[in-house]
Amino acid sequence: MVNKPTHIDTTYAMRLLRRLIKPEYYEDIAGDLGEQIDLYKIKEKVIFWWLWKEVILLLHPSLLRPLLKFEKLKNSNIMLVNYLRIASRQFKKYKMNTAINLIGLSTGMAACILIFLFVQDELSYDRHHENAEDIYRVTVQNFTTDGDLSRHWAFASAGHAERLKEDYPSITHAVRFFPWAFPDLEYGDQRFPGEPVIFADDDVFDIFSFPFLLGSPETAFDDIFSLVLTEESAIRIFGNDWAEQDLLDKTIKLTARGQDFNFKVTGVMADMPDQQHFHFEYLAPLRLVAQAFGEEAMNNVGGNYNWLTYIRTSPNADIPSLTQSSVGFWEKYVDPIRGRPSSDFYKFQFQPLLDIHLYSNLEGEYETNGSIDQVYIFSIVGILLLVIACVNYMNLSTSHFTRRLKEIGVRKVLGSGRSALVMQFLVESTLITVLSLPIAMLLVWLALPVINDFVEKSLTLNLIDNYFLVLTLLSLLIIIGLIAGLYPALFLSRIGAVQSLKGKLASRPSKINFRSVLVTVQYAVVLGLIFALTVIESQIDFIRTSDPGYRKEAIIDLPLGRSFENLETFKTQLLASPNIEAVAYSSRIPTGRLMDSWGANFFRGDTAVDLDFRLPGIMVDEDFLDTYSIKLAAGSNFQKQMDTFADSIGYYIINRTAAEALGYDNPNDIIGENLRYGPYKGRIYGVTEDFHFESLHSPIVPMVMMKAGTRLRRASILVNTQRLPETLEHIESTWADFDPVNTVEYRFLEDRFEDQYVQEQRLSQMINVFTVVAILIGCLGLVGMVGFLIDTKTKEIGVRKVLGASVANVLGLIGTHFTILIGVAFILITPIAYYLMNDWLETFVYHIDMGALIVLLPVVIVMVITALSIGFQTIRAALDNPVKSLRTE
């Protein structure tokens, strides 16, 4: 008991107290505390907490020792004030220089902040779900007989989710999402045609965190006719004051394929945040569809990949081993195929939720995802821009040094140490960085709406909630201030007092000095960016103008609903207008994707041979080839009366690639041969020239077109664009006669065609903006640099002119300097840029070659820009009367 008080000295609480409190107070206060422990008989276990409580209460300003020694503080304050004063005088004296620095730094920072916001947004996808780390999407890979991956679906089959959950204990929850084919929604006398209602399993709310504004996730799916809204859909149906209307249990009528269902509103969720890889507006229990589809369909475990499936695993589940053991799933549920285990043909992949947005680009992605490449590209560009801005500052402030030599000399003579000079320059660079920040923020604020338009996001400059942004801004300030200031500080403070007072350096700056290196770096970055931009632009141009092998102009794509009947009459009525030249039906249209390959045999004589390649296809009518101007290489088009499904006989036209893949180099020879596609054996009637049904990202593959009378859900209408309004009106009114319920929705094929390359266009636009920024900053640097160069060469120019040099000679003198720098930058950057852009081009099956023009164009552009930005000053220097320049001393 007696010795207990001593040991409190060693506790952290007391050590902290001893450190913070005035030394003369410690002994008796510590004694008091020790005595109280005994006095109040404070238990061993709680001493720790009691001490901390007491110590925290003791941290009162009047008991603490002063944080900083007052004298020292006062001194450094005086110096700081002095540094700031000198700095502001400098800024005022050389206004041009200050302005250039401010513009350069703030533009660089603004671009950086924008890129930061973009990258931050891209990286934040799906992170708001509480269990995000343990959620995976179930995707299915299909393999060919040779074991090659043929397709990888973002979806699974109906029977997968439940069986996975039952068979694998580490999978605790599973949910399937299934879209209802756009039912019409009715509430009171309001009608909303074609609302996107999604069915989901009951586990959905245990997997994803969807906050409820009304109702609760526990009771949301109690009734089989439950309907959960989002705030957006609630507003659409019930108006802005939906929250006051007590929506729970209100009845909403949904109609699909002529059947009515009365749903009860059981909850309203918050809108799904932008940073989520799918967005739903209505959720309903999947049990309902399960009933409608019947047991057999719901137990399907092979094919029919229409069920977006997610699982939640127990924390830290071993996904590689789960994937490994899921091989057994296929063997258990799917019969062997052609004598080989089904696991040779199917595999599960479990995609981490957090990787989906940036890394996944599978077949049937629910929404267009981002790309990690883009994140990398922009991060690099952001850093490059920052480098350029810093380099610019270094360059300008060292160029500027001749003007400050005297100042440095005087300071040194008066006893200023080197560290004080270094501090002076660092304070200057930090100050100018701090001043650039508000300008940068202003620029960002102005640019955000435009950028948001580009990238289809809603980025905001939110300094209150986005503390990571604030942190980044602060570190940007410090880093730029230091990096930009360090070189000038070290360089300028190194110069001796006598030298600097004389106003010149003892040794002439050598040709390869640090400043030239800096300018070369700037040139290299600008050259690289222009090069990248040129390649991207040319590639996009190449794709857009290259002939896809079918007509894409003046065709209107009109999707037809499932219930759409009387295709023949519809076509006849459309063609009644003189402005409609042709109408074709097909199951899919060019710019879309081909239907997955059915099983197929080709007949050589009487022996059926399995195809050793995939043969995806579409179903078309007899007008398809003509409407799209797809040329026949051999054989003939379909007859109107042919109908594969009705006749159970196949009628086929294949493309040239398919003919070649079957071993017929001359397409004429394959006409009349037999093909079995799916269950339908039949003849090949024709061979088309190759055309790009899918985008130019993928090569032309063998394909088959089969003539059908049903399952044709797309109308392609070739119109006369001269009288477009009338034509569209005709289409709309004809549509209304056939389908009064749904509104007509059509698109021009050309728009769909452009949409295939929207990613590339966006990339090009963004790089465009940042290249302009880089060039702008680079030009500012050049203006400053050439000013310096002329300053140091005034005498030389004067002497040369006296000795008979012409203006052109003088221009050449300055120009050569920059030409050499551009040359060096070109040699340095071209191999790197060439390599990187070649990599990018390789992602296209059809791409341009980077010829001499593309390689040299950036140099020409940079030369011209340099000439423009330095031209004025240089010409003025060259025209100056030499008498004037020689007289100045």
Place this chain on the structure above:
Amino acid sequence: MGDYQLGEFEEIVLLTVAVLYDRAYGVSIKEEIEQKLGRKVSTGALQTALRRMENKGYLDNKWGEATNVRGGKRKKYFLVTPFGKKALDHAQESRQKLWSAIPKIAFDFGK
């Protein structure tokens, strides 16, 4: 009349120091206040008040002897200075003045 700054809690502490006379140190003051007045006092608040009044010149201190009970740490005894006494007097006088200035009717409740 001098300007004496004396807060309510400070006044209590100062009075308690006077009450305890030469036995007034941290723990005893705290104990005394807690027992006599029935209010909880934290070491932090007490020490803050003591050091403040020391700086104002109301209190003086002297080191006591080291004892084993306190782990070999000395006590610091506090004494009221004559200036401290004046401050107390002033506080009392001011109150008295106000008390005597209250008209009888002011406390004549309910009749």
